[in-house]
Amino acid sequence: MSQSLLFAFVLFATVMFITPGPNNVMLLSSGLTYGFRRTLPHIAGITLGMGFMIAAVGLGLGTIFITYPVLQTVLKYAGAAYLIYLAIVIAMSGTATTGQDNLRGPMTFWGAAMFQWVNVKGWVMVIGTITAYAAIASFPWNIVIQTAISLVVGTVSTVAWALFGSALRPLLTSPSAVRAFNIVMAVLLLASLYPVFMDA
Template sequence: MMPVSITPSDGLSLSMIASLALFALVSSITPGPNNLMLASSGLNFGVRRTMPHIFGISLGVSAMLILVGLGLSTVFQTWPVLYTVLKYVGGAYLLYLAWCIGTAGPVGPGESRGKPFTFLQAAAFQWINPKAWIMSIGIIATYTPQNGFYVNLMVAAVVCTLVNLPSITLWAAFGSALSRVLRASAAVRAFNVSMALLLVASLYPLAQDLLVSLK
């Protein structure tokens, strides 16, 4: 039997995994729709009640990465109008979420006004989250070798989850920590409005695409 030689191109090398982890870290920990909503949720509901939201994001992004890698992207190549519709529906939904965050007041002990995202809501949200799409496509195109693609895709999803989960949890913890400082109702409202405005600002690339398409 001839010996089988394994080359770096047969799978993810340690250096490529390190690069993938760095990409996932930068993508996960920088401001975006998920993190802004987690900060607001941490402030208003605390980290414990925000945990389903956190796990929904992390596992939702990984599931999206796997499904896109398995060929869902070809559906959008065949019917690009579906991606366009999804993109603008997602933008409209983000505006709605920004409104909900911006108009939310502080939640006192015993109050039940408003609820954090559930696991399924957070996971489903990733399909209309532009940053999640960029992250998934970037990982598939750059950090997933074609030789042994399916195994590499699963490894990439695991690495993404291990990096993403603690990164986004920091945002919920940040919001929760601020709740001990921002005790005044006006301060909590100011924070929520700031998060809402940043969420709207994250839609700037989408607005640019819309303006270009209208010309």
């Protein structure tokens, strides 16, 4: 096993997971709107969904996308449309107070897991993981190591973003402050679409 490549991959995974992107913006907003406990399925969906995606692509699913490149285009624009929808929902949401649920509710485990397949930043991470860091170990152990590291780093990062969002709850007490915060988060989510349209 290449120790230097392993260290480089841990650094790559940390940067990809911890920097702002669609997942982290949604977790921040969910933590604020619904609280940490209700955001746990969203956290698990992102972490396990991304880990499964790395494993599936690394073990051969990627050849389907090479054979049928139109599938990548379809996923890219479906993901963009879904992110626009999520940005609208986030912008219109307010704090879910005790005894009064927000009508939409937090993202579910399956919703978050499936979202990874249309998440542009997720695909950048998966492709970078499978190609640039394939020499960590011999196949299929390289995929096992990459998936395991992604699960650990992903868990730490997603928990941190959701906790940060929930820590803002006592500070943003008025409905107008929460609405303003969520509008900013929605704009950041839309800004994350920039690479999609620049690639078009």
